Amino acid sequence: MTELRLTRGESKHSQDMQVDKKLPGKVLGLCSTRYGLALIVHFCNLSLVAQNIIMYITMVAMVNSTDHQSLLNSSTEWLPVDSLGGGNKTPKSLPAGVPLYDWSPKIQGIIFSSISYGMILTLALSGYLAGRIGTKRVFGCALLASSVLALLTPLAADFGIASLIVTRIVHGLSQGIGSGGQFALWEKWGPPHERSRLCSIALSGMILGSFTATLLGGFISQALGWPFTFYIFGGIGCVFCFFWFVLVYDDPVSHPWISTSEKEYIMSSLDQQVSSSKQSLPIKAILKSLPCWSLCFCCFSHQWLLNILIVYTPTYIGSVYNVNIRDNGVLSAFPFIGSWITGILGGYLADFLLTKNFRLITVRKIATVLGNLPASAFIMALPYVNSNYITTITFLTISCGLSQLCQAGVYINALDIAPRYSSFLAGVSREFSQIAAILVPIITGFLLSQDPEFGWKYTFFLMFAINLLGLIFYIIFGEADIQDWAKERKLTYL
Template identity: 55%
Template structure:
């Protein structure tokens, strides 16, 4: 089958599918704010510099911290509790949400493809929002409960992340996949920008618990929009126009797979183009998790700024990230619609830019810490250029196996989250040993991982539908 998509155009921005993309944008916005809230709040939660009577928390052994219920040891300037959590403990807390996501990514993606994504995703968003509201109370009961809460929250978000591709497999015409998924996906960068920008201000004005209260409540509101507007496919949406419905259905040459069909696991395991996507996710998430999780800590410790300024500065990179996601999607679909480049060339081009450019910035970063402006510019470029991958291997499963896109996206994100668990945990341990050399080793290792993923994807990546994903071959698998 030719890897070039069809060239038929249809109604675009004044259409329901773009409205759905906006709803998914705000859903992703909500989930990432709930996830990143702890990254900015933890600066206040463990800030021992405000009270000289308390010993440095970083010297406290990890085992002692986990065995101790971690009761609040003092009050922050707004009356919010502050805790003794070492860098190692913080790394485990940050990683715990990824453990939860991994547990549900694969089964939720598979089940979403069978039973429909609307209610599964909506339930995941609602559970995550309620657990966010409960986080400040959990912190008072101890670090163990916080880890449990974050793990369960990760399970809920795993349900919500993956099924989105089940919906796009039925809603997105081939020539608009990059644009629609980039609009939805840009909510991650925009949400990171907002939470980091206002999080420090909220901590200083109201106290760190209000970060969780505000964005947990926002998620509950988003749930209402989700259940009201989102439908699994255009055939059942009550508000879609006949013209748009016909355009979507005629552009999707691949019919949805029967929910009774088994998943060709053996064929998937032997598929090198699929492994190329997995390795791309692993590399991409390695560095991105470090940036999202530890950026406020890095800016606070390296540039020596207060929590308010740390949050504002940490938010700047995600302006570039959100912009690059949207512009990358527009450019990718432009190149395809004008037949300027083949589909696989577009995927590999954006994957290369999204892995190579941030690696170069990360390698330079440890050597320019004396320059405030240069450090900020590089920190802005890393997540910005990384998000060009959204038009590369991130959506490549829609090209090679559209009927299994949700299931495969679950596995892909599973590889990415394994990388996130390793990188965030390793970061906590490395910076606890030696901050300066630790950060240098972290960024060099991240660049090496990115280069491995890029070479693997360029070697084995494809963009044509695989034989095991075609309708005529299903009965033989």
């Protein structure tokens, strides 16, 4: 006689703490294999995102002018002469022979958003594939393809706007596979009370990629020409691909160099959450799950904020302060270094709060609120402080820094509510949020073209409203308990 029994699939907080205390200190150290793995993912994310966003800074050098009806007025403070190495009213010349294009803000918006069309097609699929065939193959192939397409982007631009848009769409396919396909790694490598910090270390590479590409993109464009920005970051991506395929393994069991004690620690901490058995996706249950929808809507609203920061910071600074490409890169990159630090520290803070008996859902919501509400408020205030560039950069830095606290909140919440299907859910939520990456450049380009004087105000107010609505939905419906449909079904023989 048999009886069908549903196991909880989750470990109590107190039980996890007792397990952690029994484990040897060396297992929990930063020099462990799992933290080394997080660092590798960190740098691969750096390369992947840098290849995505270099278009946003090089656009300043690719077009004849991005200063369409400048927002400057009599009260606006110009950047001081030689503040960043030269006067800014007369931009330094770019290298001779570098192609320039006559693209309006609408055309630029279409180019910016085209990469997202590809990403939206592959994010959920990549999460599912990674859970089935392994993150190593899925993410590694995606990074290689993205690197090759980055190398080909200048050639595509030479062939015309249609060729460039098609290349960007195909590039987006590889970007989506890489972004959505990496979360399955932490199903097998992330002990529950270390997931916040491990995921934060890995995901913070995306912000460091934004910083690196924005900073160096300006210098490279001015010194060598904008095509070399794509060549250099594409080449770096190929190098990181080599390290990925050599050093990364899908689970501790298959890793050849992991210590026995660390392997036992990881496996014992996950044995109640993950099973090697393959079960079909409960699609109907997922579609009816309000916690899942709260992830999607909150990720969408936060992605709207991030796209405003990443895509339009160089354009905003260029239009308000009329700086050259190199100085624009420095000013646009500065906010992201604080964001990188905050992203890593936020994961440690979340895990620290868990050790102080905070409920898991409380920690996730605190991190999400801090990463959404203040960050969007500081951006909304930018048009009212543009008379002082120091205040503008300060507000951007604070907003970027706070926004990354969501890495320890909503972005890893899928690992809490459905660890068995977390890679698929993370891909779905990121695919849903990618709609924002498509809409932001199109809507912003339209608003700036229609009303240059008030276009930025409309853009930032719309961003704040969307961000607030997504946050409220997550606060009401977000959960951190493993959902019934995500619990493993086992047969127990009596």
